[in-house]
Amino acid sequence: xxxxxxxxxxxxxxxxxxxxxxxxxxxxxxxxxxxxxxxxxxxxxxxxxxxxxxxxxxxxxxxxxxxxxxxxxxxxxxxxxxxxxxxxxxxxxxxxxxxxxxxxxxxxxxxxxxxxxxxxxxxxxxxxxxxxxxxxxxxxxxxxxxxxxxxxxxxxxxxxxxxxxxxxxxxxxxxxxx
Numbered sequence: 001x002x003x004x005x006x007x008x009x010x011x012x013x014x015x016x017x018x019x020x021x022x023x024x025x026x027x028x029x030x031x032x033x034x035x036x037x038x039x040x041x042x043x044x045x046x047x048x049x050x051x052x053x054x055x056x057x058x059x060x061x062x063x064x065x066x067x068x069x070x071x072x073x074x075x076x077x078x079x080x081x082x083x084x085x086x087x088x089x090x091x092x093x094x095x096x097x098x099x100x101x102x103x104x105x106x107x108x109x110x111x112x113x114x115x116x117x118x119x120x121x122x123x124x125x126x127x128x129x130x131x132x133x134x135x136x137x138x139x140x141x142x143x144x145x146x147x148x149x150x151x152x153x154x155x156x157x158x159x160x161x162x163x164x165x166x167x168x169x170x171x172x173x174x175x176x177x178x
Contacts, residue, residue: 009137012060012130018123019051021100060121062134065141067107069119079119083138085109089131090117103127 023044030036030043050073058071067081088108097103105127106117124130 006063
């Protein structure tokens with residue numbers, strides 16, 4: 001059986017202002033509370049360091065067969081989502097996202113457990129184009145797969161037929177000895 005190497009199609013890039021977007025809601029809450037203003041002086045430099053490290057560890061890659069998402073600082077996670085399992089990809093842009101000119105791309109799959117999206121990708125540059133590219137590759141894959149599936153079925157049928165022939169020959173051989 002042949003092991004096929006996957007081809008990378010697109011490596012997503014993340015917006016440079018994504019860290020600012022993540023820091024802003026908490027900074028607004030701290031600013032509105034009088035007690036939070038001193039904490040804001042700690043939050044901004046420490047939060048900036050952690051969000052920068054987190055963003056540096058994020059990557060999203062589209063291959064010819066799956067979408068691979070890596071992220072995390074302390075606990076690194078990697079999700080590989082087969083393109084044929086993707087059921088929905090939504091683009092979301094809330095009010096604060098509009099200010100920062102960012103989008104969130106949510107990915108839902110067949111068979112996922114729980115409510116909500118399996119993956120949330122916030123801050124991909126040209127998120128709409130990336131979404132279109134993923135959906136186009138998914139469509140291309142669905143047109144190719146029936147042929148590959150038919151080949152696998154034919155291969156299984158040949159193996160089954162050979163097994164039947166082998167069993168029949170063994171029965172004939174055992175009957176001729178009796």
